[in-house]
Amino acid sequence: MGFVVLAVLCSVAVSVLLRWARQAQVDVPQAVTWNYLAATALCVLLLKPELARLGAPDAPWQGWLALGLILPSLFVLLGRSVQRAGIVRTDIAQRLSLLLSLLAAFTLFGETASAPRLAGLALGLLSLPCLLARPRQDAGASARADRWLPLVVLVGFAAVDVLLKRIALDGTPLAVSLLATFAIAFVPMLAWQLWRHARGRAALTWRNLGAGLLLGALNFGNIYFYLRAHRALSAHPALVFASMNIGVVLLGTLAGVALYRERLTRLNLAAIPMAVAAIVLIALGAG
Structure with missing residues (x-):
C-alpha cells in the first residue's frame, strides 16, 4: 500500500501547490x-x-491531439478552482469524475451495470449538490460563478478518462499515450x-519555472505511483482504486481545512461521507 x-x-500536493501559487506570486x-x-522527461525516464x-x-493521433488540448486547459481551470472554490470541493469533484466515467463505461464500452455500481453512481450524483453548496456569505456574482468550477x-x-479508455481499447500502451499527450500539451x-x-x-x-517543474514532478508522481500500486497489488485492483x-x-479535506481554513457548509460536510460511500460501492461492483 506504500505506492498508494x-x-x-x-x-493532494498538486492541489496544495496550486492553492499556494497565488500567495507565492506564481503564474x-x-x-x-x-x-x-x-x-514528458519523467515519462521517458521512468x-x-x-x-x-x-x-x-x-x-x-486524433485522440492524443484532443488530450493534448484538453489536459492543459483543464489543469489551468483546476488551478482556478482550487484557488476560488477550495481544495476540498475541487479534490472531491475530481474524484467524483468517475461517475461520468462509469456512465460512459455502461453506455459506450458495454460494461455491466451491477447493483453496487448503480447504487454508488446514484449516491455520488446525490452528493454533487451538497458539494457545490457555498456559505451564504459567498453570495456575490463572482462567488456564484466560482461554485461551478468544481463541476x-x-x-x-x-472526458480525459473516457478518451484514455478509448485509446487503450485500440491497443496503445498507456506509457506511449502519456508521452504523446504531455509532449503535445507542452507545445501550445x-x-x-x-x-x-x-x-x-x-x-x-x-520562480514560475521552478514551481512548474515541481508541479510536473508531483503530477507525474501521482500517475507513476498509482500505476506501481496496481502492479504491486494486481490481484486487488478494486482495493487500489478505492x-x-x-x-x-480525506487528505484533501484535511489539507484544505488545516492549511487554508476553508469554510465548509453542513451540506459540504455531508458530501464527504457520501462521496466515500459512493467510491466504496463502485469499487465493490468492479471487484
Missing part, C-alpha cells in the same frame, strides 16, 4: 506549461515508452507563454 500512499500524497498557466516539460509506436500507421473539473477529468502552452511574455502580460521567470480515491478525498 505516495500517489495520494502527490495528488499558474506558466507553471502548468513547465509541468508538461517535467512530466515508464520507458516504446517510441516506435508514435510512428505506427494506426497511432491514435467543470469533474466533467473535464471524466509554450507558444501561449511566449506570446504573453512578448505582450508584457506575464514575464517568464525562474484506497486512492478515498485517500485523496
Whole structure:
C-alpha cells in the first residue's frame, strides 16, 4: 500500500501547490506549461515508452491531439478552482469524475451495470449538490460563478478518462499515450507563454519555472505511483482504486481545512461521507 500512499500524497500536493501559487506570486498557466516539460522527461525516464509506436500507421493521433488540448486547459481551470472554490470541493469533484466515467463505461464500452455500481453512481450524483453548496456569505456574482468550477473539473477529468479508455481499447500502451499527450500539451502552452511574455502580460521567470517543474514532478508522481500500486497489488485492483480515491478525498479535506481554513457548509460536510460511500460501492461492483 506504500505506492498508494505516495500517489495520494502527490495528488493532494498538486492541489496544495496550486492553492499556494497565488500567495507565492506564481503564474499558474506558466507553471502548468513547465509541468508538461517535467512530466514528458519523467515519462521517458521512468515508464520507458516504446517510441516506435508514435510512428505506427494506426497511432491514435486524433485522440492524443484532443488530450493534448484538453489536459492543459483543464489543469489551468483546476488551478482556478482550487484557488476560488477550495481544495476540498475541487479534490472531491475530481474524484467524483468517475461517475461520468462509469456512465460512459455502461453506455459506450458495454460494461455491466451491477447493483453496487448503480447504487454508488446514484449516491455520488446525490452528493454533487451538497458539494457545490457555498456559505451564504459567498453570495456575490463572482462567488456564484466560482461554485461551478468544481463541476467543470469533474466533467473535464471524466472526458480525459473516457478518451484514455478509448485509446487503450485500440491497443496503445498507456506509457506511449502519456508521452504523446504531455509532449503535445507542452507545445501550445509554450507558444501561449511566449506570446504573453512578448505582450508584457506575464514575464517568464525562474520562480514560475521552478514551481512548474515541481508541479510536473508531483503530477507525474501521482500517475507513476498509482500505476506501481496496481502492479504491486494486481490481484486487488478494486482495493487500489478505492484506497486512492478515498485517500485523496480525506487528505484533501484535511489539507484544505488545516492549511487554508476553508469554510465548509453542513451540506459540504455531508458530501464527504457520501462521496466515500459512493467510491466504496463502485469499487465493490468492479471487484
